[in-house]
Amino acid sequence: MNRTFNSLKNFYHKLGSSPWFYRISGITIPYIALFSFLFLFIGIVWGVFFSPTDFKQGDVYRIIYIHVPAASVSQAIYYTMTVAAVVSMIWRMKMAGIFIKSMAPIGASFTFLALISGSIWGQPTWGTWWIWDARLTSTLVLFIFYIAIVSLYSSFSEKKSADQAVSILTLVGAVNLPIIKKSVDWWNTLHQPASIKFTESSSISTEMLYPLIISIFGFYLVVLLSGLMAMRAEIAKREINKEWFKNY
Amino acid sequence: MKKIRKNRLYAVLFIFGSSLLATVLVLTALNQNINLFYSPSDLFSSNPSPNKSIRVGGLVQKGSLMRIPDSLEINFIITDLKEEVTVNYSGILPDLFKEEAGVVATGYYDQTNSSFQAFEILAKHDENYEPKEVVQALEGK
Numbered sequence: 001m002n003r004t005f006n007s008l009k010n011f012y013h014k015l016g017s018s019p020w021f022y023r024i025s026g027i028t029i030p031y032i033a034l035f036s037f038l039f040l041f042i043g044i045v046w047g048v049f050f051s052p053t054d055f056k057q058g059d060v061y062r063i064i065y066i067h068v069p070a071a072s073v074s075q076a077i078y079y080t081m082t083v084a085a086v087v088s089m090i091w092r093m094k095m096a097g098i099f100i101k102s103m104a105p106i107g108a109s110f111t112f113l114a115l116i117s118g119s120i121w122g123q124p125t126w127g128t129w130w131i132w133d134a135r136l137t138s139t140l141v142l143f144i145f146y147i148a149i150v151s152l153y154s155s156f157s158e159k160k161s162a163d164q165a166v167s168i169l170t171l172v173g174a175v176n177l178p179i180i181k182k183s184v185d186w187w188n189t190l191h192q193p194a195s196i197k198f199t200e201s202s203s204i205s206t207e208m209l210y211p212l213i214i215s216i217f218g219f220y221l222v223v224l225l226s227g228l229m230a231m232r233a234e235i236a237k238r239e240i241n242k243e244w245f246k247n248y
Numbered sequence: 249m250k251k252i253r254k255n256r257l258y259a260v261l262f263i264f265g266s267s268l269l270a271t272v273l274v275l276t277a278l279n280q281n282i283n284l285f286y287s288p289s290d291l292f293s294s295n296p297s298p299n300k301s302i303r304v305g306g307l308v309q310k311g312s313l314m315r316i317p318d319s320l321e322i323n324f325i326i327t328d329l330k331e332e333v334t335v336n337y338s339g340i341l342p343d344l345f346k347e348e349a350g351v352v353a354t355g356y357y358d359q360t361n362s363s364f365q366a367f368e369i370l371a372k373h374d375e376n377y378e379p380k381e382v383v384q385a386l387e388g389k
Binding site for chain 1 (some may be wrong): 283287372
């Protein structure tokens with residue numbers, strides 16, 4: 001027990017070390033790139049070309065293979081940023097600040113993709129591009145938080161104060177996450193409830209579910225890949241004059 | 249935990265707690281207004297003004313859909329399986345609009361003849377996805 005705790009603690013301290021992170025991420029990036037391409041390619045091609053047509057929506061439902069993964073990662077990124085914000089505020093770990101700074105634009109991009117793909121899906125099925133229901137509005141609020149985090153960060157010249165200010169804003173925005181998740185259950189919305197459920201059987205047939213899960217996995221790998229690359233770039237930017245970086 | 253970190257932890261909890269409280273208060277104050285539409289039961293219990301546009305949502309009752317020949321006009325009943333309201337609409341309908349499917353109508357409710365005059369119809373689909381062939385095979389049985 002004590003040993004697991006120690007190795008966890010050790011890993012946590014290593015995560016805080018930028019040279020270690022820079023080295024390890026440099027080694028793993030090519031593999032992650034390969035797998036993210038594979039999963040994304042298989043998931044989307046399978047979903048768009050080989051999965052069966054839906055009985056109600058016809059072929060238009062196939063946008064699910066973009067929309068659901070994008071929406072899923074857009075929220076997951078914010079959850080991880082919230083953890084980083086807490087770490088950054090309590091332990092002042094600089095890697096946590098680098099993480100938030102690097103992930104915010106990626107989160108904004110995927111939230112944008114979720115909003116746009118949802119809009120394109122909504123027009124032929126619901127009959128409207130946009131409606132101010134609780135799910136759509138709370139997702140728009142998530143997008144605005146990402147944009148606010150990016151712009152708040154860029155308004156500081158000093159990295160340390162930027163990290164702290166951005167952490168506070170991230171923490172405030174975290175309140176929105178459960179609202180997005182539960183909005184379709186708490187209120188009447190045009191958006192339907194979740195199809196993939198963890199506690200009971202999913203309301204999407206397995207032939208349609210498998211490519212969706214592969215695509216979701218592919219999206220998470222793409223986020224991991226772009227996150228690592230963005231963090232490396234940020235480390236390089238901040239530590240360009242450090243001895244370890246010059247010797248790398 | 250060092251004292252300074254403990255204090256920072258309290259700051260984190262305070263920031264998160266206060267924004268949570270603020271959000272809960274706002275959502276409680278808005279309460280009913282966050283709902284996108286009234287169900288027919290809500291509609292009768294809330295007495296909406298006839299000059300204010302509102303949304304009513306539910307299922308299109310089976311067998312209630314009537315098209316007026318040579319026009320875009322239709323009549324149908326929205327039901328929440330408890331109460332029902334008759335809707336008049338003239339215009340283009342979304343593809344997924346049909347009987348026994350979800351619908352959200354925007355328009356004005358006239359209490360005098362208890363009918364709903366809609367100017368926009370949106371289809372609300374559920375979270376079920378099934379292959380077309382499977383459903384057709386099941387229905388063929």
